[in-house]
């Protein structure tokens with residue numbers, strides 16, 4: 001990259017979707033109006049070269065798309081709409097990433113941002129010794145009073161997910177092995193679709209709902225709900241939805257429960273809200289799949305499979321555990 005400042009000019013949007021932006025890129029910080037009657041939601045997640053992507057698994061366009069998607073997913077998990085985003089990019093001094101590739105990365109973000117009406121309002125440009133690092137902060141909004149917290153689950157609740165899990169891990173596996181990868185695995189891994197419309201339906205249901213997006217794997221996120229809510233979660237293996245066809249049982253189990261990066265939502269809610277939800281999801285042509293229930297007990301998760309009930313440990317992706 002020749003010049004930091006011309007690069008910033010090259011990625012600066014020439015218009016905003018949101019009328020609440022007062023000053024976006026170009027000043028010391030972004031200035032925007034809050035909207036009355038709404039909570040603001042803020043989330044930041046980072047993608048690191050060789051941890052979250054390599055040149056083999058993702059193009060620059062995919063890296064940008066996914067860096068924004070994983071953050072929009074956290075807004076979806078709070079039932080909100082994404083409104084703004086800020087991007088911090090640290091570029092290797094070695095020149096392993098060209099300015100054209102970085103612009104492609106921003107193009108990937110812009111495609112998703114335009115789909116959701118999210119505005120790029122700031123960021124930071126920096127250098128690293130060897131790996132590309134891209135960190136995105138997303139700001140969103142949800143109606144005052146909506147709290148889809150991980151701590152909301154109660155015994156007697158239904159446990160649900162918004163769609164199939166495991167395809168992203170399958171995609172990663174095929175990409176790393178260098179084998180021909182089925183198209184829907186590639187899409188799941190490289191361009192995951194954040195579940196904003198499902199999150200909005202959940203927010204509008206008006207009931208008590210625990211919610212979490214699946215970044216580290218179904219087992220891990222279910223455990224987070226169990227821990228935060230002080231309950232036991234039971235997952236019925238036969239109900240866990242996946243699109244893994246012709247794969248061995250061993251891989252199917254590994255990818256669906258522990259693969260991660262699915263960015264579907266997992267939640268828990270009482271019977272009455274569940275009935276309202278099944279109606280509203282059906283009306284909108286969206287999926288909500290019952291996969292288990294919440295019971296009283298220790299803060300843990302059980303897998304019900306072939307008549308057996310075994311503890312399902314976190315076991316998903318953990319940056320500080322060797323082998324991940």
Ligand SMILES: Nc1ncnc2c1ncn2[C@@H]1O[C@H](COP(=O)(O)OP(=O)(O)OP(=O)(O)O)[C@@H](O)[C@H]1O
Nearest residue numbers: 042043044045046070074077212213214215216317
């Ligand atoms: N280094 C940190 N400093 C401050 N807060 C943090 C830090 N890392 C995580 N958090 C906070 O901890 C909570 C859980 O973060 P975590 O990153 O595990 O959630 P997530 O984004 O849903 O998961 P993932 O990162 O796997 O997508 C969030 O409230 C987050 O803001």
Ligand SMILES: Cc1ncc(C[n+]2csc(CCOP(=O)(O)O)c2C)c(N)n1
Nearest residue numbers: 050051052053054215216259260261317
């Ligand atoms: C090259 C390569 N190796 C491994 C993975 C798998 N992976 C990386 S981070 C993560 C969990 C979510 O991360 P975070 O907790 O940071 O949100 C997973 C499943 C990948 N995508 N690319």
Ligand SMILES: [Mg+2]
Nearest residue numbers: 044045046074
């Ligand atoms: Mg995070």
Ligand SMILES: [Mg+2]
Nearest residue numbers: 074077213215
């Ligand atoms: Mg999350």
Ligand SMILES: [Mg+2]
Nearest residue numbers: 045070074215
């Ligand atoms: Mg996240």
